[in-house]
Amino acid sequence: MLLDERRIVITGAARGIGLAVAGTCLAEGARVLLTDVDAEALAAAADGLSAGRDRLRAAALDVTDRAGIAAALSRIEDWDGLDGIVNNAAMLDISRAADVSDDRWSRVLDVNLTGALRVTQAALPLLRRSASPAIVNTLSTQAFFGVPKSAAYATAKGGLYMLTRSMAVDFGSEGIRVNAVAPGFIDTRMALMEDGMHEHEQEDFRTHYIDAGRIPLRRPGKPEDCAGAFVFLLSDLSLYITGQSICVDGGLSATY
Numbered sequence: 712m713l714l715d716e717r718r719i720v721i722t723g724a725a726r727g728i729g730l731a732v733a734g735t736c737l738a739e740g741a742r743v744l745l746t747d748v749d750a751e752a753l754a755a756a757a758d759g760l761s762a763g764r765d766r767l768r769a770a771a772l773d774v775t776d777r778a779g780i781a782a783a784l785s786r787i788e789d790w791d792g793l794d795g796i797v798n799n800a801a802m803l804d805i806s807r808a809a810d811v812s813d814d815r816w817s818r819v820l821d822v823n824l825t826g827a828l829r830v831t832q833a834a835l836p837l838l839r840r841s842a843s844p845a846i847v848n849t850l851s852t853q854a855f856f857g858v859p860k861s862a863a864y865a866t867a868k869g870g871l872y873m874l875t876r877s878m879a880v881d882f883g884s885e886g887i888r889v890n891a892v893a894p895g896f897i898d899t900r901m902a903l904m905e906d907g908m909h910e911h912e913q914e915d916f917r918t919h920y921i922d923a924g925r926i927p928l929r930r931p932g933k934p935e936d937c938a939g940a941f942v943f944l945l946s947d948l949s950l951y952i953t954g955q956s957i958c959v960d961g962g963l964s965a966t967y
């Protein structure tokens with residue numbers, strides 16, 4: 712198995728992409744600390760995972776709360792280290808640059824960008840005990856391409872792209888690899904619109920992205936479509952790769 716007994720912490724893992732990554736890591740033999748700010752959803756998610764349940768732990772963790780991060784990591788003290796961190800937690804924001812408030816801007820950057828730095832700093836002493844340590848950050852294709860009404864979210868993801876590279880450079884001498892996965896349009900709760908409709912079910916989306924071929928594979932992605940890229944970057948299959956990002960977007964970023 713690709714991740715036999717690897718010890719991995721995943722943030723924002725109560726649903727969506729993080730949960731799919733957790734399921735695949737467990738199926739590949741990893742020990743997983745499943746974390747999320749939403750304790751209720753986290754408990755339900757942990758209950759729902761079937762493969763490798765004996766290698767699964769869960770702990771509520773808010774990426775904006777340093778004390779809470781330390782408390783969650785204390786749940787795996789007996790693991791005596793960590794081999795992987797998946798910085799995946801994020802919140803969506805739909806604001807134009809002209810309108811976004813100071814509070815909203817700060818909150819989105821705090822969760823989506825600084826949160827990854829905080830969790831990494833807290834887990835670093837554990838990661839340093841690993842023979843093959845790896846960090847994977849969840850970006851978005853919005854780290855590279857502008858879309859309307861996404862000033863704070865896209866800026867945070869662009870910052871996380873640069874943080875990925877900065878950490879790769881800083882940690883390289885210690886053998887710690889730092890990479891990223893950039894999903895495109897994935898069917899998760901994050902794609903739910905304010906009116907409760909799924910963005911990917913709207914006619915505009917179908918016309919613009921699917922029918923016109925802007926997503927060459929002609930469909931939005933599923934959380935499970937993303938998991939393989941994370942596992943690859945966490946595993947020894949990618950031992951000489953650091954500071955890179957892989958788009959999992961059905962080809963969205965290959966066209967314009």
Ligand SMILES: NC(=O)c1ccc[n+]([C@@H]2O[C@H](COP(=O)([O-])OP(=O)(O)OC[C@H]3O[C@@H](n4cnc5c(N)ncnc54)[C@H](O)[C@@H]3O)[C@@H](O)[C@H]2O)c1
Nearest residue numbers: 723727728748773774799800801849851894896897899901
């Ligand atoms: N769904 C997409 O189309 C898409 C596209 C590009 C990137 N992404 C990225 O993928 C990642 C996962 O998102 P998803 O689509 O699975 O969405 P999701 O809403 O299903 O999952 C995000 C999770 O993060 C958790 N979270 C939010 N704030 C948190 C905090 N302060 N501390 C800890 N956890 C927190 C939420 O409770 C939730 O469970 C995110 O980084 C997101 O930006 C998603």
